[in-house]
Amino acid sequence: MIRFENVSKQNSHRILFCEASAALNRGEKIGLVGPNGAGKTTLFRMIVGDEAPDDGQVSIEKLVTIGYFNQDVGEMSGRSAVAEVMDGAGPVSSVAAELAELEAAMCDPDRDDMDAVIERYGEVQARFEELGGYELEGRAREVLAGLSFSQEMMDGDVGKLSGGWKMRVALARILLMRPDAMLLDEPSNHLDIESLIWLESFLKNYDGALLMTSHDREFMNRIVNKIIEIDGGTLNTYSGDYAFYERQRAQNEKQQQAQFDRQQAMLAKEIKFIERFKARASHAAQVQSRVKKLDKIERFEPPKRRQTVVFDFPPAPRSGEDVAVLRNVRKSYGSRTIYDGFDLTIRRKERWCVMGVNGAGKSTLLKLIAGATDPDQGTVTVGASVKMGYFSQHAMDLLDGEKTIFETLDGYFPQANQGSLRALAGCFGFSGDDVEKKCRVLSGGEKARLVMAIMLFNPPNFLVLDEPTNHLDMDTKEMLIKALAGYEGTMLFVSHDRHFLAELSNRVLELTPEGVHQYTGGYTEYVESTGQEAPGIHS
Missing domain, CATH: 3.40.50.300 (P-loop containing nucleotide triphosphate hydrolases)
Structure with missing residues (x-):
């Protein structure tokens, strides 16, 4: 239906595609993947005719x-x-x-x-x-x-x-x-x-045929049966879902590395022989023949490693056993009652994920615990030695638009040295000159990453996170999951990312019109015991 044939495309000084070819056939459901800035949106725009390739062609069947x-x-x-x-x-x-x-x-x-x-x-x-x-x-x-x-x-x-x-x-x-x-x-x-x-x-x-991008791996895995990867200007096709692509890519990298290492060892041996005997007349013919052989060899490239950054949490100070206690809480907005006689105890090292349809009161619960709103009745008590970090979409609006990323980090951590702040920025996807960007030009994802970096540099022992994965790409999400998996503190969070929920929760709080239900065990156990992936939805 849609074909890319030897497409080349340059965007200002960056080469996005170089003689790249791929196809979208009838009935195929394809996930388009590649790092930020690789050219995913440009590829879409070339299909709909908003942009033209510099070379090669994008052809679409008639009447499609x-x-x-x-x-x-x-x-x-x-x-x-x-x-x-x-x-x-x-x-x-x-x-x-x-x-x-x-x-x-x-x-x-x-x-x-x-x-x-x-x-x-x-x-x-x-x-x-x-x-x-x-x-x-x-x-x-x-x-x-x-x-x-x-x-x-x-x-x-x-x-x-x-x-x-x-x-x-x-x-x-x-x-x-x-x-x-x-x-x-x-x-x-x-x-x-x-x-x-x-x-x-x-x-x-x-x-019909589908070509899509998504930062939600679970969503991608369940829909696509093929992956097209944009990698260094080429389009690589993998037959399978996203998980298959990840395994295959890792295997290909391993093979390429082994091939490269073998060839490097062979080259080192040949060069050593040439260096050793080049001055001896008796070995001149052998040396010449090996030099010619080396000139003809097609050199293998090492695999292009995706830059994956790892963020290591400094250990958080220990809190008391009861981290947050809500007793007989009532909260209404106008005529709508969100909570009435609500009790909850969050204990040290528990990781609660909060489930509920729109308007069930997920963000309200987080605001009550973070002190961003007060109950109409009842008490919310945060325990002894609790140092809280609260991430919400509102936190992103509080960034000073005129400050750069580096100035923002420096303002929060004036005692930290430049090197550690640059390393922190790098972990959250701001490398090199990116740290000089002003906050007002940042995308939603960049703002979320910056707020997260500020919060986790000097970690609290109680994290309250409202949709922390919104706007984050898969690599940053993966880094965050790995970092939080080793986090020693307590967590309360709302997320629509099922991979994030499954990896990090060990308790589930379900808010439904019939009442509030608590589940021991994380999101995976919740799905198994209820037969549903979210309140009111049956798998």
Whole structure:
């Protein structure tokens, strides 16, 4: 359906692709992977014609429809979310628009071309029916409900929604369109776990071709059956899911390293012989023959190692046994009661993950414990010797936009030497000149990494984390999981990343309309014992 043939592309001074080739065939579901800045979005843009290759060609079969979702959703306002989604449903949306115009024209008694209007209305109505237009609104509402929209949000002005919800509207447009090929650039960003699971099921049942990027490995693993990796300007194809790709890549690197090492040992031996005997006339012929042999040998390259940084936690000071205690807590917002008579004790070394649908009170619980909001009734007590670190999306807004990354770190840790601050920045993905970037130009992911670096440099013994993996790429997420796995303190966190939940939790707090349930054992045990991956969703 879509082919890349010997594509080369340069972006200012960086070579993104060099004679790269790959294909997306009918029915394939492909994960597109590569480090940040490798050219994933450029590849999407070349398929939809927003950018052209410098050399080679991108060919698309005739009459193939393509739906492209990216993070730049553009302006949306003045219409309901349902109308906005239906507007993107391909040819049927323009037929619906004409139908609406003709309906308005038929209501105008002063028109003298009413017969023509009625005749045209009949034609357009038949076409609308043929395209499934009358089921369209129902399907649009189904998709929006799957992405966690309430009826009220579906019918409200889309302009009043936050950026994250507008992203969901833009995604819903592509899903409703059901094109022959879907290009999804980070569709899992901004989604809660319930929406993620719904989207997973939708994409599994979608019979078109799919090319997508995602920082959520579990989501990727369950959907794709092939991986295209952008690596140093080439496109490498692996037949399998993301886990298979990781294993295969590691194996290939191992083989390449062994090949390189063997050749290096052989070259060293030959060079040693040449050096030893080059001055002896009796060995001149042998030396010449070996020099010629070395000149002809095709040299193996060592594997290109992805830079993976490891962050080692300095040990956190020990806290008392009871880290946080909530007794008889009541909390309401207007007429909505979130908690009533709620009790919870968090003990040292426990790692609680909090599960619950949107509005269940996950972030409210974290705010109550962090002291960012007060209970209407009851008590929240933080234990003796507890030093808390609270990560929330709000923390990212508190960065001083005029300071650079390095100035920000230096401001928090004036006693630390430059080397250790640069090493800290490097661990969280800011290497070299990156530390001179001003905070106002940072992306959401970069801000999250900076706030995380500040919090973990001098670690607290109680981490309260609200969606810490939002915006983080797979490598940073993996580094964070490894770092937190060895963390000696206590944790309370909310995350929609199932890999993060499974690796780090040893307790689950489930918030449901029927009440609060506590589970001993982590997220994996929770899934096994309840048969569901999130409250109200059955696997």
